[in-house]
């Protein structure tokens with residue numbers, strides 16, 4: 036079983052990328068499970084064709100210890116198992132604690148056993164211990180960071196790299212690479228390449244910013260499903276293949292803020 | 305002999321929970337109900353504390369008829385609330401409290417859990433106040449996360465003052481006692497009232513505890529506030545409350561903690577005399593109090609002076625300032641065989657205590673292990689923590705320093721009683 040996590044700044048395209056990668060893997064006959072670790076609950080929307088109605092935490096809240104695997108594991112496109120951790124409304128409670136409880140519950144249920152791939156789609160920055168849990172507790176071993184060339188996205192990516200570096204002594208989680216998700220800024224690919232290098236890793240994909248993604252999104256579908264023959268679909272497939280094969284996992288070397296700013300300045304126009 | 309120690313109070317160097325402080329502040333205020341916005345288990349600490357207090361007052365044969373006891377209700381935070389927020393749980397709890405107890409007002413104490421997850425308790429309290437048309441106050445401390453016992457106590461006082469007090473013309477010679485010290489029925493406050501009498505002062509309110517709404521509203525009419533702390537930490541919070549009241553309502557306060565020991569009592573009297581411009585009363589008070597002390601000293605001295613006494617200290621300086629103990633022992637003619645610093649103290653607390661002891665005594669100071677030999681030969685042990693050896697005669701020092709000559713005398717009498725017990729029977733006498 037390969038245990039993968041996608042991290043990155045909010046809104047950068049983690050869920051979209053994760054769903055397309057899951058779809059691409061499933062297409063090839065792999066057994067895949069995608070677990071959304073974001074109170075937004077929209078990680079698996081494109082795979083399920085709808086918003087996930089039953090999150091792990093909803094079910095724990097309703098049924099306590101009686102929760103069953105069937106209640107929290109849903110089946111989506113090409114048989115991908117879809118799970119949403121769930122979490123509180125914005126501004127209340129503690130979402131990080133929620134992630135911990137949800138992942139512990141899944142483990143207890145032994146809901147994911149035969150899968151070839153488990154893909155954790157984790158909110159934003161490593162904002163607190165809860166969101167670091169997939170890295171820290173060994174739920175995921177191959178960490179990918181989704182980033183554009185925008186400074187704030189790089190900043191978040193760098194912070195996540197710090198998280199991975201911090202826990203590298205403790206578990207098996209390593210950095211698999213940077214997934215570039217383009218925002219069409221100047222010299223973006225080159226910038227991301229150098230950024231990845233500085234972090235002691237590689238730019239493993241450069242996903243173009245493409246209309247097909249939105250077109251699929253409004254139809255609640257992945258590009259793989261809606262436009263299987265498009266170039267964009269192939270980009271996701273190549274990324275999926277890369278993740279399958281990738282063994283070049285590293286302990287990242289995060290940058291200082293000054294270095295990061297310097298880097299942005301060098302490539303910016 | 306190895307000393308094993310059964311600490312009755314956990315030693316945690318200035319780290320306590322603010323919620324019991326909130327509870328104590330209004331526990332005997334007519335019509336108050338306290339809500340702990342917390343897991344159920346947090347209620348247990350207060351329950352134990354209360355039960356202990358009850359037994360102590362029974363042991364002292366203090367019977368307080370019809371003393372109001374505020375219901376304490378716990379909102380019962382669970383794991384799900386730590387994730388999804390506990391505001392709704394608190395709302396329901398307030399609703400329950402209102403219908404069940406029909407309180408005059410509600411005070412909400414926040415737990416660490418509520419603090420960590422950041423429940424907007426202030427907003428819930430405000431809305432509930434509007435909905436149920438009763439005052440609902442929330443105290444801005446979260447368990448031991450950002451507060452301690454006295455912080456909870458202080459902030460509750462402050463919330464009551466903000467909510468219920470309005471400026472009123474001062475009534476001559478009236479005093480508000482600020483603090484707890486067992487309330488108006490307890491020996492400490494009685495002692496205090498005796499001292500106030502020398503100056504023609506009358507305590508007309510106790511605040512924040514033991515006060516009806518009417519009494520709370522009378523506080524701004526006081527001519528003077530007198531803080532009742534008992535140790536450095538307590539005093540600093542009571543002083544803060546006093547200075548708030550001065551700022552809000554122009555009520556001056558005596559900037560001195562409770563009189564502790566004879567020297568302390570003299571200083572207290574002097575300060576009070578200076579503040580009021582009544583020097584002659586100071587002289588009279590001193591004379592009478594000294595006489596009272598001398599009479600007792602004569603009685604106790606004969607019984608105690610020959611005893612070999614060891615002092616055991618397991619509380620840090622913040623909670624235990626030992627000077628009054630040395631004063632007391634000096635009056636009884638005892639010279640200490642040694643002082644033993646108990647194991648519960650951290651290295652830092654030990655060093656601080658050693659420095660303090662150097663200023664007070666020439667008795668040798670030991671760590672627990674080195675002290676075993678002196679302890680072996682001691683007749684009487686004066687201690688801040690119960691020692692497991694019940695073959696030793698022990699005087700368990702009161703947690704708060706006793707007030708005035710009366711307090712000193714009480715402890716002295718107990719020490720004398722202990723000395724009269726047959727040595728081989730051992731046993732313990734509680735100083736409170």
Ligand SMILES: Nc1ncnc2c1ncn2[C@@H]1O[C@H](COP(=O)(O)OP(=O)(O)O)[C@@H](O)[C@H]1O
Pocket residue numbers: 043044045046047048049050051052216217242243244245246248249252
């Ligand atoms: N390569 C892309 N091209 C065009 N739009 C994209 C691309 N990747 C993501 N998006 C869009 O960006 C928005 C945020 O993506 P999402 O995957 O929800 O981000 P995240 O999960 O990181 O918060 C979505 O509207 C998505 O359709």
Ligand SMILES: [Mg+2]
Pocket residue numbers: 049050051073075077078156
């Ligand atoms: Mg997402």
